[in-house]
Structures are given as C-alpha cells and as structure tokens.
Amino acid sequence: MNNIFKMFFEEEIPKYIQISNHIKKLIDNKKINDGEKLPTIRELSKILEVNNVTIVNAYKKLKSDGYAFQKVGSGTYAKRKDLISVFNREYSKTLKSILTEDLDKIIDFTGETNTEMYFPIKEFKNVINKVLDRDGANALIMKEPFGYEELRRTINKELWGGKLDLDNIIIVSGAQQGIDIAVKAIVNINDNVVVEKPTYGGAISVFKWRRANIFELEIKEDGIDLEEFEEILKKNKISCFYTMSYFHNPTGVSYSYEKKLKLLALARKYDFYIIEDDYLSELIYDDGIIHEPLKELDKYERVIYVKSFSKVFLPGIRLGYMIIPNSFIESMQNSKINTDFATSSLMQRALELYIKEGFWKEHIQYQCKEYKTKYELMKNLIEEKLFDKVTYLDPKGGLYFYIKLKNKEVKSKELFYKLKKKNVYITPGIIFFRDSKNGDYFFRISFSQVNKEKIIKGINLIKEELI
Template sequence: MESVTIQFDKESSIPMYIQLSKHIGMLIKEGKYNENEKLPTIRKLAASINVNNVTVVNAYKNLERKGYIKSMVGSGYYVTYKEHDVITTSEEEDDSFLEYDNINLMSKGQLKVCKNTINFASANPDPSQFPVEDFKRAINEVLDRDKGLAFGYQESKGYKPLRSSFTQFLKKYMDVEVAPEDLQIVSGAQQGIDIISKALINPEDYVITENPTYTGALSVFKGRGANIIGVDVNIRGINLSDLERKIVTYNPKLIYVMTKFQNPTTISYSQDTLEKLLDLANKYNVYIVEDDSLSGLNYMQEDNKINLKALDKNNKVIYVKSFSKLLMPGLRIGFIAYPPEMQEQIIKAKHSTDISSSGLIQRAMQLYLDNGNLEKHVEFMKKIFKKKYDCMNTELKALRKYGVNFIAPRGGLHFWIKLPKGVNALELYSRCSQRDVLIVPCNIFYVNPLGAANNTIRLSFAAVDEEGIIKGLNILKKELIYLLKCDNEYSEVHEEATLSPMI
C-alpha cells in the first residue's frame, strides 16, 4: 500500500480537504491503490499528514461521491475505481467545493437547517416578531371593502394607490421624488433585479457588480447569459478607479450596487463615492441598479441617510426597494423606481414574469403603510435588531485576540469577519456546521469563487436570539482555536435537516 504524502498549498483558495481528495484521487488513478484495497484509516492518515480528522473525513466523502471509493460500515474506506472508469473532468474537480453539502445550496439561496441549528447564515427576521395582527386587520378591511376585486387580475404596473403611497414613502424617507407612473410594483427585490435584467440585458452583455456581491443578483445575471465583471469594494464604497477602467474596457449594460450596508461586506458608501459614481454613470451613459434592501435599519443616530437615487438628476439610477427585512419576506412586495424611458420594457418584463403581484397583498400593504404601521414596525424591529447587533459586536470583539478582524457595521443585519491568518473559511464553515452552527464562507459571494481569498465569513444576527448568538459564537471560537492548533477537542453532532431559504 502506497503511503499518502502531500504538500498542501496553504495560500490556495481551494480547501485542504479538496486538495487532499484530488491527491488521493490521482494516486488511485495512477494505480498506486488497486481496486478493493483499503485506504488508511481516518485517524492514521490525519496524523501522518498533520491535519485534523475532519479534513480526511471530508476528503474521503468527496472521493466517495465521485465514485472512487466506498465506505464499509465499521471497516473503513475501500477503492472501487477500476482502471477504465471515467470519473470527472478536471474542471468539475475544481468546482467540487460547490458540491460540498450546504455550500452549493447557499450559492442558490437555500440552506439545510435542523431544529437546533444556530443559523448565522440567514438574514430572515424571526417570524414570531412579524406584525401578524395588524396585517390581518388590513387584509380583512380590504376583503370587506374590495371583495372580489382584490382577487382579479391587477394592472401589471401595480395597484395605483400603492404606487402613490410608495412615492410618498420615497419622499419622506429618502428625499427622492418619483411619479407613481415611474414606479413598478414587484414581488420582492429579487424579482425586481430579474425584471430589470429581462428588460435590459441580452446574452453576452457585460454587467459590473461589486465583488463580493449578493448571490441572488449573480444568479440572475448569469441566468441572462451576461458576462459579469467584479469590482472590489473598500471602506468608502466601490473602487472608483477600477470601476472606470472596467466601464471603458467592457462598456457594461448596467452596474449593480448596494450603497447601504452592502451585502455581504456591510459597508455604506460615502457621499463623495455616491457623487463620483453618478459622475461616471453620466460620463459613460450607463445605468446603475441601486439595490436597497436594508436602509431603515441604521443603528447610529448621526448616519448619512442619502442614497444614490436621491442625487440622481439625470435618471441614471434604477432603484430597487425590498420590504423583506423591514417587514415580512413572505409578503413578496417591493418596488422599482426607474427612469421614465424604461417604462415599456419594464412593464413587458413584469407581465411576462407573473402578470402582476398579488392584488390582495398590494391592497393590504397600501392600508398598512398609510395607517403608519410600517413606520411603527420598523422602529420596533430596530430595537430588537440593535440588541442582537450589540450582543454579536461584543462577542466578536472578544475574538479579536485570536486574530479575528472586522469593522462594526453602522446598520443592517450582518457582520463581515476576516479570519486569522492560516484559518480557511471553508474549513471553519465545515467544522461549525458539524456542530450545528451555520456561517457563510466568503467564496459564494464572489464573481469568481475560486479566485477569492478564502479568509472571510458573513455572520447574520437576524434569525438568532441573544442566547443563540452567545452560544453559537462560543462554538465558533472553539473551532477557530482548534484550527489555530491551540486545542484538539472535536465531536460530531448529527440531526436530520430540512431546506430553508438562506436570504
């Protein structure tokens, strides 16, 4: 039996278990292990190549999934590969981290969660805090008032009184003036991005996004067959000089940004960056999609509330607003404020998508908004989120002594954490998920996941209470210490999992 010796590339974005799986796969293909031969035990191999047991377990599982080996209960892993078997192309091998349990699901906006999972991956607010009674009253009032009309086909553009209410909302909270005719009701911001893409993007067009960015937007642009070009973000917003270079090179159809509490980096654009970004849009005549899912959830009194749309004098900004995090994601309500010249394309795209958003929900939302309930509810949620934010901030600060680094965001629902040198985000993710703590490794947010420095994670506090935050971060701390080789404790926790949305 050939012994396994491997030189890991510790700087690589490819996790160690994938490197190990590839290496053993190669040994098998080269005939260094024969069919039915037993592989070294997990413990023995881990000790001999100086990695933790989980790395070997994951490497073996990966090889098993690919058909190289199989496990025999109580006995170990055996080679099943025969000389003429064709298993995978090298390209599939490189992408194989996406096959790894939840990560592929995460890149599609889904998660496997168990009853006891501490879910730092989801930014879903806690349903027990949803304003069900107030919304029920609004729905009942609509049913009494509008009867069957609430269930008929609606105007594709959206229920007119709701569009008027949203224009007042924009004026009051964003200082943005838009006519109700230039507003499209959508079934959530995700649909908003999709409709804009249908209206503007053709296959092979170029789209520029921040890098990292929201995975749901990446999947829409990919689905349209667009070429996606990423531009780094820094503490003030998108890197303007790189952006200008890429606008000149690629002549993009649109630029997609999140100017408030960017997902996942949590940064908010400075006013200077907003102004210069608009200058670029005007200079090169390119549209900018401003996706605003989190403004309203700011926890610092003195914050600048201006967004890009408020500064947009030349109608270059297509503004997308979600109410999923401010109110309830299941309502599937949001809107797009678009430049007037786009009206026809936007309505056509909405009509071909789902004809119109739900008439009942649009009408109830209009009453709910006009009665001042949304404002009240956002204030209520802000207090709850702020407590969780403070709790996570305190717990994370205590991890700084292990080399963890982060900038506390000024609002929103996430923290973006840089891991200590030598700790790989995918490995930390893998270890935490075996302890029922879900975190999001940075790769999935990048335009090119394999090129990403594999050293950052996103933690959301929306779906976890304070007790869970403390417990979950304590587990994360232990796994971090383990990976820093300060501790050796490890145990597995298994429970049946169900699917849930990640966003």
C-alpha cells in the same frame, strides 16, 4: 503546454464552441489547473490556426459557462466549476434541512430576513380584515400588471415625499424579480456589466443568463474604488453597474455620500445605468449614516432602484417595487408583463393600508431598536472573544457581520463543517464569490434569527474552533 490545446475541428460545429468545449475538458480533467492563466488570444489563435475573433468568442463562452474569469489588464484564467457549484448545492441543502430541525437546538447565523418574533401579526391581521371588508372579492381577483395603483401612490407619498410619477413605479414579487426585469431591459448578449466583489449570487445568475461579460471590482470600506472603475470604463463600453449601496451583502459596507455623487457622475459621463438593490437601508444603528439612496441623489435618470419588503417585513408576502427612469418605462413594463401578469392583489392592498395608517414606520422603528441591541451584543462579543483570531468591518446597520480569518491555515469552509457538527451554522465566503479562492478566509454571521443567549453561545463555540 501548447500541445494540450491541439485539436481536430469538426465541420458541423462552430469552431469557437469546439475550442471552448475542449478547454472545459482540460480544466475538468485537471490538465489546466484552477486559476491557471490561459494563453493570450493571439497565442492561442496561432496554436490552433484560427482567427482572433474565434478565440475571443471561445473565451467569452468559457466565462459565461463559469469555466473562466477575467482579470482586468491581466488576461483570462481557468476556473474549475465544481469548486464552487458543488459546495453551493451542499450549503443550500443544509439550509433547507435547518427548517426541519428542532430550532431550539440550533444556532442559525445564516439568516437574512426578519425573524417571526418581530412580525406584527396582530396589526397585519386587522389590516387584511379591513381590506376584505372594504374591497370584497376585488381584493382577491383584481389584476393590475404594474401594481395596485393605491399602493404605488402610497409608496410615492409616504416613502418618497411625492416626488415620483406613478408610471415610474412598478410593483414586483421581490428584489430578484426586479433585478431580472431591469437586466432584461438594459443588458443584451455580450454586453459588459460591472459588479462588486463579492456580491449577491442571484444578480450574477441573471447576468450569466443574459450571457453578459462580468467585470468585478473589489469593494472597499466605503464602496468600490472609483479610479479602478473609471479605468474599466475608459477601455470598455459598460451597460450597467449592480450595487447594494447600504449594508452590502455580505460585507455590510455602505457607500459614502461623496462616492455616491462621483458614481452618478461617472454613470452620466460614460453612459451606463446603475441597478441599486436597496437591501436593508432602513436598519441604521449609527447617527453618522444618513438614509439617502443613490436614487434620491439621481439627477440624471441613471438609477434603476429595486426595493424588497421581504427582508425587513415579512418574507412570505414576496413584495417589492422598482423605480425606473423615463427612458425605460415601456420596456420594463413589457418585461414585467412577460414575467408575470400580476402580483398578489390582497397582499398589495394590505401593504398599502399598513403603510398609509403609519404601521410601517412604527414597525421599522421597533425593529431598529431590537436589532440594534443584538448588533451591539454581537459586535462586543467579536471584539472580546475573537479579537486575536479575526478582523471585521463595523457595518453600523443591517443584519450581519462579515468576518475575515487571520490564520491562513483555517478556511471558512472547514470552519463551516466543524461548527455544523455543533449545530452552529455560518455562511462561508465562498458563497459570494465567483472564484472560490477569494472566499476561503471570510464568513458571514447574522443575528436576525437568533436571540441573545444563542449569540453568546454561538460566538463562544466559534472561539473554541479557532483556538
């Protein structure tokens, strides 16, 4: 195998880039198999007669370009990029096509947001009219780069009990922008970051754009294994850890109270920050789960909290907020200004009044009641119809179930194509992993965009394909 790595160097191009490009070609041409272990840094430096630092930089570039992944304590492994990216593009195209189809004829188990039937259009329309009557043109033209001050004040009072300073709250255009702002402020090129495995692809994209080194930790029933995490922390300087502490996407896992406290203690001990993406924490269906985000427990100023209103309110308003530690106020405010100067003034004012007048809490209570009914129906059907074909972890909240196939002869991507022919759409696990092999036997089904009749029909069709 050593012979395939032999190459001639060009003077004009840095050696580490030439080595990286050469290995990419070997992976693309299948001379190096997907998942095959690459030579150690010392081995390859001897083969190519270059120093160790050159190979380190070459492997870092391979990882940042998506052609390699690292296993802690094991080494660097090849990854054929097209295995994931081609299907991801196809899946994305499929989701877009759903929007143009007759929705009555399809069963969409891919949804991640509130369905229109649960949106309180009458109340929100009245709130907008009140804002326009009260503020006139200012509701449309006023720009406040860090967010409408009354909205920040209302978020602080109504959602956080007045514990925060307004300077610590920034209004953003959804969670993705919040993650981007946070990462720009705390992660530099070649910094080390830790994420859950699997995780939200949008966060991975931001870390890759910053050319960070990404460590993955498999998520367990109550969060990542903190002993494994600490082993990474002992050997590597970590800048941040990205997490969804409630109803993790896609697994539905919520962190235990004890694990949250230990995680915060580790952040203080090893001097890293936690980006907490509060995804769906309002949608709790079990009295045993207490709503207490990491930020609520954060005594050490280690948590950057990101919250979107899109998932549980209205996707179209594109609003969310961040709570940032004092040490990052200036850098994240600057990052927000550089990203966009202001978020929609009218929507901010309408949301502020909607929360202040108590509609927000009423809306969440209503949604919890409605979604709990569908959650219980889907859970019962999975246990009744699919019990011998799959396993799953009961999320006890959120909008979806994460399913593992028992039969290793069936892969979730194949199941996706079979169900698509029957107008049933699921989300294969490959979407949430950097390495496609890890997602082969998982898929996610959401109940947010389907009624009870479609849930019943959809689960029965899944059963037919798994027989």
